[in-house]
Amino acid sequence: xxxHLFNAPLGDGEAAVGVGTVGSSEAIMxxxxxxxxxxxxxxxxxxxxxxxxxxxxxxxxxVCWEKFxxxxxxxxxxxxxxxxWDTPIHxxxxxxGFIAPFLYxxxxxxxxxxxxxxxxxxxxxxxxxxxxxxxxxxxxxxDLPEExxxxxxxxxxxxxxxxxxxxxxxxxxxxxxxxxxRLGNEGYRNIxxxxxxxxxxxxxxxxxxxxxxIVSKDHGVPLVAFSLKDHSRHNEFEISDMLRRFGWIVPAYxxxxxxxxxxxxxxxxxxxxxxxxxxxxxxxxxxxxxxLDSIPARVTEKLIATSAVEEHHHAIVKKTAIEVQREITATxxxxxxxxxxxxxxx
Ligand SMILES: Cc1ncc(COP(=O)(O)O)c(C=O)c1O
Numbered sequence: 001x002x003x004h005l006f007n008a009p010l011g012d013g014e015a016a017v018g019v020g021t022v023g024s025s026e027a028i029m030x031x032x033x034x035x036x037x038x039x040x041x042x043x044x045x046x047x048x049x050x051x052x053x054x055x056x057x058x059x060x061x062x063v064c065w066e067k068f069x070x071x072x073x074x075x076x077x078x079x080x081x082x083x084x085w086d087t088p089i090h091x092x093x094x095x096x097g098f099i100a101p102f103l104y105x106x107x108x109x110x111x112x113x114x115x116x117x118x119x120x121x122x123x124x125x126x127x128x129x130x131x132x133x134x135x136x137x138x139x140x141x142x143d144l145p146e147e148x149x150x151x152x153x154x155x156x157x158x159x160x161x162x163x164x165x166x167x168x169x170x171x172x173x174x175x176x177x178x179x180x181x182r183l184g185n186e187g188y189r190n191i192x193x194x195x196x197x198x199x200x201x202x203x204x205x206x207x208x209x210x211x212x213x214i215v216s217k218d219h220g221v222p223l224v225a226f227s228l229k230d231h232s233r234h235n236e237f238e239i240s241d242m243l244r245r246f247g248w249i250v251p252a253y254x255x256x257x258x259x260x261x262x263x264x265x266x267x268x269x270x271x272x273x274x275x276x277x278x279x280x281x282x283x284x285x286x287x288x289x290x291x292l293d294s295i296p297a298r299v300t301e302k303l304i305a306t307s308a309v310e311e312h313h314h315a316i317v318k319k320t321a322i323e324v325q326r327e328i329t330a331t332x333x334x335x336x337x338x339x340x341x342x343x344x345x346x
Contacts, residue, residue, distance in 0.1 A: 027120035097121030133172035205282030
């Protein structure tokens with residue numbers, strides 16, 4: 001069903017192959033491994049060196065690609081893209097794989113492109129299943145080297161296996177199957193359209209505050225990424241931090257290389273993020289902004305009071321809640337900045 005959704009050639013004598021995984025990360029490890037082994041076999045046959053495989057990715061890839069490169073000893077390369085390459089392509093469709101077929105059926109990103117040999121998708125993102133399911137699909141049997149597939153017969157029949165784990169619960173596979181046949185094309189499309197509309201409600205609410213630049217596009221994965229217009233008094237990390245008090249986890253993070261100076265807040269709209277929730281989030285962001293606006297005054301007042309107390313009583317004065325909060329934010333930002341991987345998507 002998923003190979004069909006991704007327009008794999010499924011005519012007479014043609015068969016896509018695929019495997020259920022724990023998520024897109026495992027699917028990407030397996031697809032990457034298949035690429036590596038296929039390339040090595042080809043180089044061996046040509047009598048050429050095969051000890052330095054590499055893979056070209058965008059600068060904004062999810063961390064699992066760096067994991068794949070390190071675990072499986074493949075060099076991650078940055079090159080200038082140009083036409084005319086005959087290089088196999090893997091599409092990381094972790095989120096988009098269950099969005100594009102329903103919202104943008106004309107968009108040719110999948111097996112309709114001849115160089116696309118494999119695709120991964122997370123069932124637990126827009127596939128609408130609980131966490132723990134992903135899928136890797138290969139265009140044809142030839143794209144998955146046979147030597148990577150193990151055949152066992154001790155469960156009663158020949159069972160081919162190409163996964164990192166052997167045993168795995170079947171509940172998510174059943175749940176995925178249920179969602180696909182219960183919702184069908186129309187059901188998925190309605191849900192994705194609804195997510196898109198709720199993203200637009202959120203975007204409009206944020207624009208209305210007059211305080212943010214919207215940096216995400218209106219099409220694609222339903223999400224809103226935004227940054228402050230004015231950073232002179234506050235930053236996105238403080239907003240993210242204060243929103244936690246209202247129960248929201250809205251991550252603030254820096255953009256990939258060459259745009260690291262841009263920090264964004266990002267809200268990904270899922271099926272269960274209703275219009276009411278979108279409106280409530282805007283209200284809470286508004287409250288946070290008002291609270292932040294009043295901080296300098298309060299801090300100054302408190303500092304004056306604090307130094308007066310210190311002067312007269314030489315006492316050790318406790319930090320204010322706001323000072324503690326600022327210290328936490330500063331420590332957190334330092335921690336994020338010092339980490340090697342500070343950007344990317346998830
Ligand atoms: C583009 C992309 N690739 C890979 C992953 C990893 O997927 P998973 O969490 O399903 O392992 C994610 C998200 O988490 C992602 O957004």
